[in-house]
């Protein structure tokens with residue numbers, strides 16, 4: 391009798407009681423719009439921004455409607471225009487090239503390395519093609535951030551960091567999102583804090599911050615922000631910055647504030663689960679784990695491994711066999727985008743680009759979510775199932 395897993399890969403934990411209480415409070419007073427405050431009141435959205443800025447050590451923070459909105463706002467705030475080219479990762483998810491398309495710009499894809507980070511050689515080779523890099527820390531893997539910043543600084547490239555999978559992560563102790571000019575985070579249910587939808591944007595650049603706040607739809611009420619530059623900075627940008635509404639409301643902010651206070655605890659719980667899975671998959675012929683560099687503080691909210699240079703049929707067989715036993719794996723090598731696993735060549739609004747080295751790696755990437763509703767026992771069981779099925783197919787091939 392083979393063992394099966396019966397848990398759900400999409401079930402997150404319930405919100406903490408303090409968050410539920412905070413939400414009830416906002417609903418009881420009814421002032422859900424972030425600028426709807428009474429005399430002397432500090433709104434939940436403004437407080438969230440102040441607290442998150444302090445948490446990551448940023449001067450300014452803006453809460454918005456989604457992570458994707460934060461990315462597009464960042465591009466607008468640094469001045470990306472219609473028709474401009476923007477460098478970005480070939481291995482990422484659809485909201486990233488989507489944010490580039492949202493401003494009418496064109497993505498130029500940079501290769502993924504076997505460590506699942508942006509290929510710095512390819513980045514250096516393409517550095518003359520654009521003046522902005524939308525860097526996606528896809529699936530929480532951080533590249534050598536010092537080398538990346540060196541390449542970009544030398545080439546005059548502004549870096550925007552997509553930290554949808556790295557909220558709580560760091561490179562040599564520097565919080566993810568703090569090396570580039572702007573860091574963008576998602577507070578969507580499947581990320582590291584959960585408000586259903588939501589995003590955060592941080593920066594130390596006063597004009598970028600002022601523009602982002604105006605863009606998000608501040609109705610000239612920017613003085614009600616607590617993590618914003620002074621009014622004189624807004625004076626400089628207010629007539630030329632359009633309102634493209636995408637604010638966060640006080641209800642979402644209220645449920646995020648207590649979650650952010652617990653982030654480090656949650657990160658530790660994710661990593662226990664990740665390490666259980668990783669240990670269970672070690673030293674398996676045919677399967678390559680992604681080794682985490684010492685400089686990286688990661689958040690193991692998902693795990694990836696490579697079935698490098700396997701035939702498409704064999705990878706598909708592993709995915710199907712694991713699915714039969716209740717283990718939901720996603721494959722980035724599939725010809726058609728399925729669920730969230732689209733690839734750079736599925737985004738046909740972008741000019742077709744040829745990235746043979748990325749094609750080889752994408753064809754081998756297997757990805758799995760690790761929700762905190764999994765116990766450590768669940769993780770050990772999942773690893774045993776993957777191990778058995780990968781060996782089975784590998785030996786047969």
Ligand SMILES: *Cc1c(COP(=O)(O)O)cnc(C)c1O
Pocket residue numbers: 456457458459482483485486526528529552554555576577578588589
């Ligand atoms: C989720 C995600 C985003 C932002 O997503 P929203 O759903 O708009 O909050 C950005 N980049 C990546 C890689 C993501 O997975």
